[in-house]
Structure formats: structure tokens, C-alpha cells
Amino acid sequence: MAVNPDSHIPIYEQIVEHVCGLIAAGVYRADEALPSVRGMALQLRVNPNTIQRAYQELERGGFIRTRKGLGVFVSTQGATSAQKKTENAILERFVEGIDLGRKTKLGPARIQTVFRRAMRSPRRPADPNDKRTET
Amino acid sequence: MAVNPDSHIPIYEQIVEHVCGLIAAGVYRADEALPSVRGMALQLRVNPNTIQRAYQELERGGFIRTRKGLGVFVSTQGATSAQKKTENAILERFVEGIDLGRKTKLGPARIQTVFRRAMRSPRRPADPNDKRTET
DNA sequence: CATACTGTATTAGTGCTCTAGTACAGTAGG
DNA sequence: CCTACTGTACTAGAGCACTAATACAGTATG
Structure with missing residues (x-):
């Protein structure tokens, strides 16, 4: 994963969503340790404080538990929380798109066509408006 | 339309998308005048400069033309440009959502279920539209 | 020309994000 | 105990995006 500093979405939030996705996907399992604050900071090339803030939010969301001195x-x-959150995020994106379509008087059929096209597109191509980036 | 100042999406960008949608929907037709910078500012209760910036971007995108002293x-x-742009915006939202789903190992069927649910939801503004009822 | 409307430019201020440095607190192991 | 690793807290500051106020510039009309 690489952070996108040009996005209007703060880095710490990008990290939150990223880690949340990893947990939801089962890459990190229950009771498994995530990279340390400092380790993750090195890995993503951001300030440790930024990671700390992301971890704070993840803890507030109940996805992780932090223990001083341990990790x-x-x-x-x-996992289940993360899955729920992710599904909500997906739903939100979809509703946003559908809403846009309705506002411009696109019919449901047309909207579904666009969705099918989206399903076919393999992966997000690099975008100036991109909100998240890949490893 | 109500602007959402709490969104991480800048107000001027919200306005750009909004006006773009109106043009795409045919609410404003070719050669028709849009509300003046100041008028729109009053209407949306934002600073005229914010409108100006939105109009600047709309002009750069080729959707509108501005003329000093005229409007x-x-x-x-x-209209056609705006439709294209809007469809792209929709596609982007969908791809984002689908991408999220794939990352968390949701199958296509599951993703489509979420989409259907989104299609059923009548309207879901990610912001409280009725947050303040000013004059 | 005067007025009143248009859009434009410039400058300033506010708030958030991110970085940086430093110090503190808990745990494990030699 | 000492060291080295964990997370935590705090302060200060730079940079940037957004908003705001004000002044400038062009057009139409009487």
C-alpha cells in the first residue's frame, strides 16, 4: 500500500480504511499483532504520529486493541466489525453514484449498465482523484 | 441544494458537481444563463469567491462560458460534456465500492446484493440536509 | 457619465493535516 | 536492574485548502 498525499482524504483516514480492509479480508486475524506504530510509519513513510492517529480511530471503532509495551x-x-464497516462503505459509494445518476435523470437501466461496466473493470486505474492507492 | 461544510469534499467541488448535474439533466440548457456569482452565493449561503472558484472549474471543464459584465x-x-463527466463520476463511485469489496474478499454475488440494496434505498444524503433552517 | 448589475483579482485569516521532537509509560528478556 | 522494544502524550510549527472581505474591471441602460 502506498499513501496518496494528494487526496483530499487525510492520510490517517486512508490508513484506517486500508487496515480495516485487511482485517475484514482476514489478512490480519483475531489476536494477531499488527505492525507497530513505528514499524508501520517506516513502512508507509509517514510520521509515527499519523499512524498513531489511525490506530486510535481503529481502536475507537473496536477493530483493534492496543496494549502498551506489547503492540x-x-x-x-x-473481523466481523470490519466487514460490516466495509459493507457500509461500499453501500455508501453505490448510493452516492446512484444518487448522482438520478439527479441527472438517468434511468435505472442506464445506471445498472454503468454498474455492470464497473464490475467488468479489473482494477481502479490511476486517477488524479484517486482516494486510495495500492501496494 | 444544500452544501455540506463538514464533508471532506470542498464546497466548491460540491457545487461543481451539483451544477454539472443540473446541466447534464437539462435544467440549464445551452446558452442559458446560470445564476450570477453573487446570486448563487446568496442562494447557497456561501461566499461569492467559493462560487467563483466553482465556476472557474466549470469553465475549465468546458461546461460553461463566462463573460464579464454579462454572466x-x-x-x-x-450538456453532453456534463453527461459524460457525470457518468464518469458515477462509474468512479461504483468502481471504488467494488474495489473495496474485492479487497475484503467479497464475491461478485455479494457485491451485487449490496448494489441492489443501494438501488432500493430512495435517497441517502451522506449529510444532514436539514441541519440549519435559516432564512 | 452615472448607476447597477455582471465577472475578476488580491490579500488576509482560519482551521486542519501532517511532521517533528521530546518525554512518559508499560512489557520482555538478558 | 538495564536495555530495547512496545504504545501514549504533548507541544510547536509548516503547509495547504478553504473561506472571507475588499477593490477592480467590463457591460448595459437611461
Whole structure:
């Protein structure tokens, strides 16, 4: 994963969504340790404080548990919570798009066509408006 | 339309998308005048400069033409351009959502289910539209 | 020309994000 | 105990995006 500093979405939020996705996908499992604050900061080339803020939000969301001196661990219900959150995020994106379509008087059929096209597109191509980036 | 100042999307960009949608929908037709910078500012309760910036971007995108002392007008190809742009915006939202789903290992069927649910939801403004009822 | 409307430019201020440095607190292991 | 690793807290500052106020410039009309 690489952070996109040009996005209007703050870096710490990009990280939150990224890590949340990894937990939801089962890359990090319950009770498994995530990279340390400093380690992750090195890895993503951002300031440790930025990571800390992301981890704070993840803890507030109940996805992880942090323990001083030990590290950061996926919480027991982390995976299911993350999955729920991610599904909400997906729903939100879809509703946003559909809303746009309705506003410009596109019919449902047309909107669905666009969706099918989106399903076919393999992966997000590099975009100036991109909100998240890949590893 | 109500602007959402709490969004991480800048107000001027919200306005750009909004006006673009109106043009695409045919609410404003070719050569028709849009509300003046100051008029729109009053209407949306934002600073005229914010409107100006939105109009600047719309002009750069070729959707409108501005003339000192006269006003702002929908360009000849404004509608078709706006439709194209809007469809791209929709596609982008969909791809974003789908991408999220893929990252969390959701199958296509599951993703489509979420989409259907989104299609059913009548309207979901990500912002409280009725947050303040000023004059 | 005077007025009143248009859009434009410039400058300033506010708030948020991010970075940086430093210090503190808990745990593990030699 | 000492060291080295964990997370945490705090302060200060730079940079940037957004907003705001004000002054400038062009057009129409009487």
C-alpha cells in the first residue's frame, strides 16, 4: 500500500480504511499483532504520529486493541466489525453514484449498465482523484 | 441544494458537481444563463469567491462560458460534456465500492446484493440536509 | 457619465493535516 | 536492574485548502 498525499482524504483516514480492509479480508486475524506504530510509519513513510492517529480511530471503532509495551492486536470481533464497516462503505459509494445518476435523470437501466461496466473493470486505474492507492 | 461544510469534499467541488448535474439533466440548457456569482452565493449561503472558484472549474471543464459584465452561460456542448463527466463520476463511485469489496474478499454475488440494496434505498444524503433552517 | 448589475483579482485569516521532537509509560528478556 | 522494544502524550510549527472581505474591471441602460 502506498499513501496518496494528494487526496483530499487525510492520510490517517486512508490508513484506517486500508487496515480495516485487511482485517475484514482476514489478512490480519483475531489476536494477531499488527505492525507497530513505528514499524508501520517506516513502512508507509509517514510520521509515527499519523499512524498513531489511525490506530486510535481503529481502536475507537473496536477493530483493534492496543496494549502498551506489547503492540496492536486485532480484536476478537474485529473481523466481523470490519466487514460490516466495509459493507457500509461500499453501500455508501453505490448510493452516492446512484444518487448522482438520478439527479441527472438517468434511468435505472442506464445506471445498472454503468454498474455492470464497473464490475467488468479489473482494477481502479490511476486517477488524479484517486482516494486510495495500492501496494 | 444544500452544501455540506463538514464533508471532506470542498464546497466548491460540491457545487461543481451539483451544477454539472443540473446541466447534464437539462435544467440549464445551452446558452442559458446560470445564476450570477453573487446570486448563487446568496442562494447557497456561501461566499461569492467559493462560487467563483466553482465556476472557474466549470469553465475549465468546458461546461460553461463566462463573460464579464454579462454572466455565466451554459456552453454549446455543455450538456453532453456534463453527461459524460457525470457518468464518469458515477462509474468512479461504483468502481471504488467494488474495489473495496474485492479487497475484503467479497464475491461478485455479494457485491451485487449490496448494489441492489443501494438501488432500493430512495435517497441517502451522506449529510444532514436539514441541519440549519435559516432564512 | 452615472448607476447597477455582471465577472475578476488580491490579500488576509482560519482551521486542519501532517511532521517533528521530546518525554512518559508499560512489557520482555538478558 | 538495564536495555530495547512496545504504545501514549504533548507541544510547536509548516503547509495547504478553504473561506472571507475588499477593490477592480467590463457591460448595459437611461
